[in-house]
Amino acid sequence: MPDFRLRVFQTVARHLSFTKAAQELFISQPAVTKHVRELERSYGQRLFERRGNRVALTAAGHLLLTHADTVEALHHQLTDQLYALHHEAAGRLRLGASTTLAQYVLPPILPAFQARYPHIELTMLNANSEQIAEALLHGHLDLAFVEGRSKNRDLHYELLLQDELVAVRRSTGTPPVAMTLAEALQHPLVLRERGSGTLEVLEFALRTQQIRLDQLHVALYLDNTEGIKSYLEAAPACLGFVSQRAVTRDVQVGRLEIVPIPELRLARQFEAAWVQGQPLSAQAERFLAYARRELLEEV
Secondary structure (H helix, E strand, C coil): CCCHHHHHHHHHHHHCCHHHHHHHHCCCHHHHHHHHHHHHHHHCCCCEEEECCEEEECHHHHHHHHHHHHHHHHHHHHHHHHHHCCCCCEEEEEEEECHHHHHHHCHHHHHHHHHHCCEEEEEEEECCHHHHHHHHHCCCCCEEEEECCCCCCCEEEEEEEEEEEEEEEECCCCCCCCCCHHHHCCCCEEEECCCCHHHHHHHHHHHCCCCCHHHCCEEEEECCHHHHHHHHHHCCCCEEEEEHHHCHHHHHCCCEEEECCCCCCCEEEEEEEEECCCCCCHHHHHHHHHHHHHHHHHC
16 A cells, blocks of 8 residues: 555554554554554544553544555555556465464465565465454455364355374473373363364364363463473473474474374364455465465475
């Protein structure tokens, strides 16, 4: 969007947080405040109500957001059409990915895509599966990649890749010995947070064994896999459950080890998702085809 101030305003409005907007845009929080205040002076209206740590849009803010979204859409439509004159792929592509996909699956294939299509403006939101679904439904993403068992009836899903969760702990330096499920659940557990596809798959598998999460000894819930891995390295008595893809290197270098639990089957699927009934943009279709091809070659 030509006016960066409008982009800053949209980002604050989406998060209702000046701090999160600064993090997403890679600028300082004072810079975010400066851009918003310039818009407020320009229009002679307050755009946000600030009450302590809470932020809310004013009536003027809601009106500006509607028009800013329209301006952004028109800008990207113009960009697409101008590059199409030269038969070049261009425009905006807003991807979203749940944590495991955003950390371990998609990043290795992004650079080659960007090199092939340098005029596509690519962004990627990293959040848990539940938050990614909400972002899709609110029009903040063009295409998403998620894991887990729950499906939103307003979204369309297509299989991308198979995955499996494994139990892991700090390496003991000896060949791992299989545990029974009862033995494993005697350990303090380090788990992903509510809303994550990882926890959902584990919870479903335990439910088939008539075991509820509230019956477990959970040492900590964490909102990212890297945090779980670091915690496990410092807590030898604990077990965690993460994607096998997330610990390949850690196992190879002897930091962590996979603990077989034959009674517990934790297979899951990584899926592409978009809003039901809405066609994918040309950029999203191009990336989806590219991701399928690249990831299939890795298998």
